[in-house]
Amino acid sequence: MTIKAAHIATLRRHHLLASLSEQQFQAALEGCRTEQLRPGVFLFRRGEPADSFFVLLSGQVNLTVTSKAGAEKIAGIVRPGESFAEAVMFLDAPVYPVSARAASQSEVARIRCDTFVALLRGSTETCFQLLASLSRRLHEKMREIEYLALESATHRLIHAMESRLPSGQPEPDTIEFVESRQELASRLSMTPETLSRILRSLSDAGVIIVNGRSLQIPDRIRLLSLLDDE
Amino acid sequence: MSVRDVKFDEDLIRRYDRSGPRYTSYPTAVQFTDEFGLEEYRTAAKASNEDPIPRPLSIYVHVPFCSSPCFYCGCTKVITRNHERAEAYLRRLYREIELQGQLYDPDREVEQLHFGGGTPTFLTSREIDDLIGKFGQHFKMSGDPGREYSIELDPRTITRETLHDLYDVGFNRCSLGIQDFDPAVQQAVNRIQSVPDTLRLIEDAREFGFGSISVDLIYGLPKQTVQGFARTLDTVLSSRPERFAVYAYAHLPQMFKPQTQIKAEDLPSPETRLKLLELTIEKLSAAGYVYIGMDHFALPEDELVLAQENGTLHRNFQGYSTRGYCDLIGTGVSSIGKVGNSFVQNKKTLPEYYEALDRGVLPVHRGLTVNRDDIIRRDVIQQIMCYGVLDYAATAARHDIDFDAYFADALEALKPMVDDGLAEFAHPGLRVLPAGRLLLRHLAMAFDAYLPSVQTSRFSKVI
Numbered sequence: 001m002t003i004k005a006a007h008i009a010t011l012r013r014h015h016l017l018a019s020l021s022e023q024q025f026q027a028a029l030e031g032c033r034t035e036q037l038r039p040g041v042f043l044f045r046r047g048e049p050a051d052s053f054f055v056l057l058s059g060q061v062n063l064t065v066t067s068k069a070g071a072e073k074i075a076g077i078v079r080p081g082e083s084f085a086e087a088v089m090f091l092d093a094p095v096y097p098v099s100a101r102a103a104s105q106s107e108v109a110r111i112r113c114d115t116f117v118a119l120l121r122g123s124t125e126t127c128f129q130l131l132a133s134l135s136r137r138l139h140e141k142m143r144e145i146e147y148l149a150l151e152s153a154t155h156r157l158i159h160a161m162e163s164r165l166p167s168g169q170p171e172p173d174t175i176e177f178v179e180s181r182q183e184l185a186s187r188l189s190m191t192p193e194t195l196s197r198i199l200r201s202l203s204d205a206g207v208i209i210v211n212g213r214s215l216q217i218p219d220r221i222r223l224l225s226l227l228d229d230e
Numbered sequence: 231m232s233v234r235d236v237k238f239d240e241d242l243i244r245r246y247d248r249s250g251p252r253y254t255s256y257p258t259a260v261q262f263t264d265e266f267g268l269e270e271y272r273t274a275a276k277a278s279n280e281d282p283i284p285r286p287l288s289i290y291v292h293v294p295f296c297s298s299p300c301f302y303c304g305c306t307k308v309i310t311r312n313h314e315r316a317e318a319y320l321r322r323l324y325r326e327i328e329l330q331g332q333l334y335d336p337d338r339e340v341e342q343l344h345f346g347g348g349t350p351t352f353l354t355s356r357e358i359d360d361l362i363g364k365f366g367q368h369f370k371m372s373g374d375p376g377r378e379y380s381i382e383l384d385p386r387t388i389t390r391e392t393l394h395d396l397y398d399v400g401f402n403r404c405s406l407g408i409q410d411f412d413p414a415v416q417q418a419v420n421r422i423q424s425v426p427d428t429l430r431l432i433e434d435a436r437e438f439g440f441g442s443i444s445v446d447l448i449y450g451l452p453k454q455t456v457q458g459f460a461r462t463l464d465t466v467l468s469s470r471p472e473r474f475a476v477y478a479y480a481h482l483p484q485m486f487k488p489q490t491q492i493k494a495e496d497l498p499s500p501e502t503r504l505k506l507l508e509l510t511i512e513k514l515s516a517a518g519y520v521y522i523g524m525d526h527f528a529l530p531e532d533e534l535v536l537a538q539e540n541g542t543l544h545r546n547f548q549g550y551s552t553r554g555y556c557d558l559i560g561t562g563v564s565s566i567g568k569v570g571n572s573f574v575q576n577k578k579t580l581p582e583y584y585e586a587l588d589r590g591v592l593p594v595h596r597g598l599t600v601n602r603d604d605i606i607r608r609d610v611i612q613q614i615m616c617y618g619v620l621d622y623a624a625t626a627a628r629h630d631i632d633f634d635a636y637f638a639d640a641l642e643a644l645k646p647m648v649d650d651g652l653a654e655f656a657h658p659g660l661r662v663l664p665a666g667r668l669l670l671r672h673l674a675m676a677f678d679a680y681l682p683s684v685q686t687s688r689f690s691k692v693i
Binding site: 177182184192193195196197203210213215 | 280281282
């Protein structure tokens with residue numbers, strides 16, 4: 001068991017581990033090890049037997065699905081401090097429903113499902129944390145399905161911007177895109193060309209100011225009002 | 231935004247007559263290293279595709295051939311009259327365009343295309359037309375009428391028909407090499423061109439629809455006299471080109487072989503060089519031209535002047551540009567590109583350039599990925615070279631630095647120049663004074679982190 005102190009601190013703060021007693025947390029660490037991933041390497045592929053879930057410690061991991069024709073679509077982007085694949089621990093004969101691939105040099109903590117399920121029996125608070133996070137994710141996915149199925153590309157992009165805005169009212173609002181335009185476009189089910197075209201038209205209309213990967217929204221109300229126009 | 235007036239102060243110019251970089255880039259090409267190779271270039275190109283709105287593209291095409299040598303020239307070129315050499319070159323250039331095209335996302339528009347040389351019109355109109363078609367197959371060429379296709383013309387060899395062909399294939403900007411009309415000078419530099427042919431070419435270009443027509447002159451050439459250059463200036467001014475580039479001849483025969491043909495005793499004295507510069511500034515100012523900075527002048531309505539007013543002017547390898555926001559792809563032998571925060575230069579000789587492309591790989595020679603300090607200093611040097619005004623607070627905010635602490639050494643180095651009246655410490659920081667506008671690069675040199683470590687003889691004299 002050689003996990004760096006900084007990583008232990010990250011794990012301790014994670015909502016699925018924060019409510020555990022010290023003894024329970026140590027037990028969770030027993031079933032945990034860290035792995036380095038080089039860019040482009042798969043952590044797991046869709047359909048592989050699933051015995052662990054993960055917390056990303058550094059870097060970026062993309063969750064992807066591949067169409068029959070071979071086109072890869074990004075279903076989710078994981079940032080440091082976030083967990084993924086924890087839902088698999090409640091499935092019979094669990095397999096991973098998506099593939100996970102490192103987008104940059106990354107480090108993950110692998111936590112064994114059986115160890116964690118045993119701990120859950122002893123920590124009601126952690127069960128509630130897990131339920132809350134799974135419910136939040138379910139809700140997000142419902143919204144995503146709605147956007148992808150029903151909304152125009154412009155609407156999808158504006159919703160994506162809105163969801164990244166800080167909730168307070170510091171104006172002007174700024175969003176820093178951590179993902180590439182290819183990744184963002186894939187997530188929103190559009191081509192990179194379409195993504196840039198929409199951003200350019202919003203920029204020409206003065207609704208947003210784009211500077212490299214940073215995007216400024218001088219007037220949030222005006223941006224959101226575009227959702228009513230179409 | 232900018233400081234406009236320029237004052238010729240002979241005493242100051244004499245005292246500051248030292249070598250220095252021209253800052254067509256920062257860091258300068260001297261800093262490029264072969265640690266930057268093909269893989270680094272691919273990485274830079276890939277990253278440039280990843281912004282939410284990727285930058286538009288600008289493409290430079292180098293045509294290295296000339297049918298005869300001009301003795302003052304320091305460009306990368308090959309002297310030949312054999313047209314088959316152009317065909318051999320074009321085969322490799324086509325291959326390079328295919329390989330470059332694979333690196334950039336297909337929706338990135340090419341807003342600017344520049345043909346330089348050598349002599350671009352060493353190629354036939356047909357070859358140039360095909361070449362532009364080849365770019366169109368591998369890049370998305372902008373359909374905007376404001377897009378810029380420019381070409382360097384040699385008035386000695388180009389006909390009215392060729393010029394018309396060039397306009398038809400899409401060129402809308404041109405620059406003409408003149409240097410000096412004085413027959414004695416033309417003889418001494420091996421470049422004979424007639425006044426009527428040259429002036430007619432400018433008229434034709436204007437008639438066909440070329441804009442921002444630019445002429446190149448050089449002072450300090452062998453056999454040059456104040457009277458002769460005055461006549462040249464008057465003659466060119468009669469056709470009122472939108473832009474002038476008036477360069478100082480740098481005699482570095484140990485670096486540029488053709489210059490060994492120039493006899494040192496034919497070169498004008500330092501006093502005459504100064505008078506030629508003074509004359510140029512007087513005449514162009516009197517004719518209503520605005521001094522942009524570093525050898526460049528333009529009419530007040532030209533977009534270079536407007537860009538200087540709007541704060542959108544950039545310094546680049548061609549001098550000054552209004553499209554510095556583009557990623558620049560350099561194609562052809564020895565060309566330099568600038569993509570994101572990286573510079574890349576192609577192989578500098580034809581055999582090396584051909585060898586790489588015959589193997590099917592991009593002919594990357596060397597390059598550089600700039601660091602954070604380079605980016606900060608580049609910003610400062612651009613402000614000086616483009617606007618003559620350096621805004622401390624805005625610079626500090628853009629880069630999250632304490633300006634006074636970060637540039638303590640540079641500000642110290644500026645003090646004697648401020649005492650000499652080149653600039654003043656005044657809101658919003660440093661303002662270049664009229665007497666300092668001809669010495670911009672001296673002021674910029676105070677901010678150059680590499681200068682003490684490079685040999686100054688590799689750079690031309692300031693004036």
